Amino acid sequence: MKRNRYFYISLGLMSILIFTFTFFKVDKKKRKYLFPLYFTFAGFNYIFEYVVLVLLRAYGYSPKIFNNKYYDNMIGATFSQLYIVPVTGLLYSILDLKYRWSLLFTMILSLTEKWFTYKGIFKEYWWRLSYSVIGLQIFYSLTKYWSELLMKRKNKFVMYSTIFSAIFVTHSTLFFYQYTFLQTVLFRIRVFPNLYRSHITIATLYSVATSIILFMCVLTKKSVVIVATIVISCLCDFVLTNTKQIVVKKPIHYLLSPLTKGLCCLLALRFQYTLKEKMTNQKTLENE
Incomplete structure (x- = not known):
């Protein structure tokens, strides 16, 4: 209703x-x-x-x-x-x-x-x-x-975990909206009798794996590494598609996938700059 x-x-x-x-x-x-x-x-x-x-x-x-x-x-x-x-x-x-x-x-x-x-x-x-x-x-x-x-306390572990969370939440959320509202892709790997519950299970793990890769490349702060990582991750999507692990229902997925990953990296870079700047300023004040 x-x-x-x-x-x-x-x-x-x-x-x-x-x-x-x-x-x-x-x-x-x-x-x-x-x-x-x-x-x-x-x-x-x-x-x-x-x-x-x-x-x-x-x-x-x-x-x-x-x-x-x-x-x-x-x-x-x-x-x-x-x-x-x-x-x-x-x-x-x-x-x-x-x-x-x-x-x-x-x-x-x-x-x-x-x-x-x-x-x-x-x-x-x-x-x-x-x-x-x-x-x-x-x-x-x-x-x-x-x-x-x-x-x-400007804890470094917390700072990097925060940056990773930004990547993970952004990717998993945008990916979720894409395959629910736009019906772009569907994972075929079955872990539960319900196909869509299985899809959500695998899609979340996919977002975690993608987020870890993007997080590692963002730490380098090198645009070449970031772009190369996005391209390689998209190629991995093609491999999953060819092995029938993912069914691409709409071609727009091939456009949205790199855009989503690129947005995650931009957001993470922004947060990394902001948080590190705050940490540096705090240390400067302490030394004075």
Whole structure:
């Protein structure tokens, strides 16, 4: 039913409002951290959702956006794990809110889950509401700790992990939208009886592998290496196509694939420059 999608879309609109509020509320010196932290928190949720939703089938979403039920399930997940949850984590961490705010956000999101379950647009299989409460509290604690490591302690591991998250979230999200909305490709490797669940499983691993390769080349900061890596990764797509591991349904995939990888690299380079600049400035101040 159409009313299902309106509940989910409202989450997306709420996320935009929260992000806009955070942008204008945060200190100007911290604004450069907004997008890197947002992508990182979304990355946390992607990993969680991949395990709990895709592999373990703990629950299911029903926004009624796609006729394909499994794709519909996954697009519903993005409204939660790509939008509202990471945005509230960003608000909580970058504004350094008190612990009681994490309790408030947990209560609101848990009540929203309860309402969605009551309306039949979210279904629990073996999942329980108490798991969400515990998970959200862990998530908010992690966002606060990660933000401190990145913004105050200038931890290099956290910085590079943040850059990788930006690549992974960007690639997996854009790739997901391409094969759901545009129906560009389909992996034929079966790991579950449901073909589309298998496709999502393999497509996510494909995004992880691609992200690792792009991350390594971005660290070189050499345009020749980056371009060569994108070309080689696209050639790997041709190999997968020729071996029937991927079915290319629409030729536009051959255009979107390198564009997606190129955008990931540009975003990662921008974040790398921003975060390293911040780290260098901090060290300079400490030496003075």
